Amino acid sequence: MFREITLGQYYAVDSVIHRLDPRVKLFGTLIYIMSVFMAGGLSGYLIVTMVYMLVMKLSKVPFSFALRGLKSVVWIVLMTFICNAFFYTGGTPFIKYGVISISAAGIKYGVAMSVRLILLVLGSSILTLTTTPNELTYGLEKAFGFLIKFHVPVQEIALMMSIALRFIPILIEETDKIMKAQASRGTDFDTGSIIKRVKNYIPIIIPLFISAFRRAGDLALAMESRCYRTGYQRTKMYPLKYTKADGKGYLVLMVYLLLFTLAKCTLLYTGNSGFYTM
Amino acid sequence: MIEFENVSYGYEDNKKVLESITFKIEDGDFVGIIGHTGSGKSTLIQMMNGLLKPDSGTIRFRGENIFGNGYNLRELKFRVGVVFQYPDYQLFETTVIKDVMYGPMNMGMTQNEAMDAAKQALSLVGISEDKFNKSPFELSGGEKKKVSIAGILAMNPEVLVLDEPVAGLEPEGRRNLLKLLEKIRNENHITIVMVSHSMENVADYCNHVLVMNEGKLELNGTPEEVFRQADKLEKMGLSSTVAYYIMRELEKRGIVHDDRSITMKEAYGCLEKLL
Numbered sequence: 435m436f437r438e439i440t441l442g443q444y445y446a447v448d449s450v451i452h453r454l455d456p457r458v459k460l461f462g463t464l465i466y467i468m469s470v471f472m473a474g475g476l477s478g479y480l481i482v483t484m485v486y487m488l489v490m491k492l493s494k495v496p497f498s499f500a501l502r503g504l505k506s507v508v509w510i511v512l513m514t515f516i517c518n519a520f521f522y523t524g525g526t527p528f529i530k531y532g533v534i535s536i537s538a539a540g541i542k543y544g545v546a547m548s549v550r551l552i553l554l555v556l557g558s559s560i561l562t563l564t565t566t567p568n569e570l571t572y573g574l575e576k577a578f579g580f581l582i583k584f585h586v587p588v589q590e591i592a593l594m595m596s597i598a599l600r601f602i603p604i605l606i607e608e609t610d611k612i613m614k615a616q617a618s619r620g621t622d623f624d625t626g627s628i629i630k631r632v633k634n635y636i637p638i639i640i641p642l643f644i645s646a647f648r649r650a651g652d653l654a655l656a657m658e659s660r661c662y663r664t665g666y667q668r669t670k671m672y673p674l675k676y677t678k679a680d681g682k683g684y685l686v687l688m689v690y691l692l693l694f695t696l697a698k699c700t701l702l703y704t705g706n707s708g709f710y711t712m
Numbered sequence: 713m714i715e716f717e718n719v720s721y722g723y724e725d726n727k728k729v730l731e732s733i734t735f736k737i738e739d740g741d742f743v744g745i746i747g748h749t750g751s752g753k754s755t756l757i758q759m760m761n762g763l764l765k766p767d768s769g770t771i772r773f774r775g776e777n778i779f780g781n782g783y784n785l786r787e788l789k790f791r792v793g794v795v796f797q798y799p800d801y802q803l804f805e806t807t808v809i810k811d812v813m814y815g816p817m818n819m820g821m822t823q824n825e826a827m828d829a830a831k832q833a834l835s836l837v838g839i840s841e842d843k844f845n846k847s848p849f850e851l852s853g854g855e856k857k858k859v860s861i862a863g864i865l866a867m868n869p870e871v872l873v874l875d876e877p878v879a880g881l882e883p884e885g886r887r888n889l890l891k892l893l894e895k896i897r898n899e900n901h902i903t904i905v906m907v908s909h910s911m912e913n914v915a916d917y918c919n920h921v922l923v924m925n926e927g928k929l930e931l932n933g934t935p936e937e938v939f940r941q942a943d944k945l946e947k948m949g950l951s952s953t954v955a956y957y958i959m960r961e962l963e964k965r966g967i968v969h970d971d972r973s974i975t976m977k978e979a980y981g982c983l984e985k986l987l
Contacts, residue, residue: 608801611801615796619864620790620818622818644800648800
């Protein structure tokens with residue numbers, strides 16, 4: 435019943451972006467987000483959109499697949515637009531009714547905010563589209579490794595993340611089995627009121643939790659019997675290594691950041707509102 | 713009673729999970745299904761109560777196509793009760809009695825009727841009354857298994873299908889459980905289908921054996937017909953019963969003649985006559 439669920443949104447193809455070190459991609463995502471926040475107005479968003487399209491092209495991920503990630507935020511985008519368009523008080527309103535005031539500036543601001551949100555979601559999804567969850571975990575572990583000096587249990591958090599990821603397919607399979615066992619006792623998942631339907635899932639959730647706790651206990655025991663201790667420097671079977679492509683990646687990102695910042699400062703200084711309107 | 717006709721299902725690694733399976737289970741049968749892990753046994757039993765739908769072929773229960781138009785699949789689940797291998801996938805209530813009542817309540821019984829059905833089923837499987845109000849999670853493995861079987865029996869099914877009911881039980885628990893199944897079959901007139909890895913258990917208790925191999929039904933017949941084909945069974949990575957091998961060896965050495973025993977009991981009877 436549940437087999438068809440794919441894990442995360444990783445899209446498995448071989449591309450330049452897929453082969454990059456996860457740390458480069460993390461850094462790239464950070465730079466991209468910064469540039470989205472710096473940009474304003476039409477030209478700024480156009481540049482960011484072009485950069486996004488270019489990276490998407492390089493990643494060989496179909497655009498339609500990436501668009502699916504927008505589904506979950508469509509309501510937030512809509513709310514952002516409505517809040518800004520209806521309640522913006524800066525401009526001269528052409529419709530005013532109680533607290534609601536619609537002005538040209540408000541609509542413009544609402545559109546700009548929605549575009550910004552869409553660009554943020556689409557852009558950062560490139561990271562998860564081209565990096566497997568495990569790579570991402572290793573990348574984060576390395577990138578935040580310096581936090582160990584501040585007594586943050588980085589390795590432990592990374593381990594927790596990879597264990598959680600490892601267990602997702604197991605739990606999905608288990609859910610399938612439990613659902614079948616309960617369906618054999620007449621559980622009806624599809625009819626009745628919402629409250630009744632939620633109640634019908636209790637016989638699924640309880641065995642699932644019990645089994646998850648049991649598995650967690652077993653795993654902890656197995657790790658301890660192989661002398662796992664926290665707080666030691668651990669080596670990796672496949673340690674992350676930078677390649678030439680990663681160096682180039684960093685270079686491109688730095689140049690992009692520099693150019694973007696320069697462009698923004700110049701335009702700010704000259705007061706050109708084409709680039710910066712808000 | 714249950715008929716499979718040319719049933720095929722699914723693909724895994726470019727191989728069919730089930731390939732053109734045809735067999736018939738009669739009223740009152742004690743059917744044993746044997747085969748390797750991944751031979752399609754579990755898929756087969758999940759089709760018996762309509763949990764899985766075959767890609768092609770027909771499954772009939774009492775002459776009616778269970779995937780035909782307007783057939784009540786939910787009601788079928790009450791008539792063909794399937795007990796899965798791990799009781800942990802089924803037990804969820806706060807007390808044993810409530811858990812067993814879950815099926816009957818889903819059937820639309822009142823609280824009192826369900827309570828009676830549950831009590832009856834629990835006493836049938838041999839769970840004593842002092843355990844009715846215990847949490848099912850405090851029970852031992854064997855008791856959990858019995859409670860999970862009672863959970864299905866309380867729905868008063870016409871067929872009881874069990875996936876490896878004795879796996880994980882100690883020898884005494886195995887014997888008790890198999891005796892219980894025999895009792896349910898004889899006294900309550902419930903047809904039993906059991907997946908098992910033990911040739912001995914199947915030979916001792918079943919009257920009809922199905923042997924699955926790589927999605928195909930390789931052998932289908934009485935235990936005697938099936939277990940006398942030791943070569944075929946061995947080719948599939950299975951074996952015949954211990955008693956069969958002992959008697960063949962004795963036959964080779966000229967000690968016994970024209971013997972057809974496949975169970976220890978039969979072999980014992982044959983050897984006793986020699987003494």
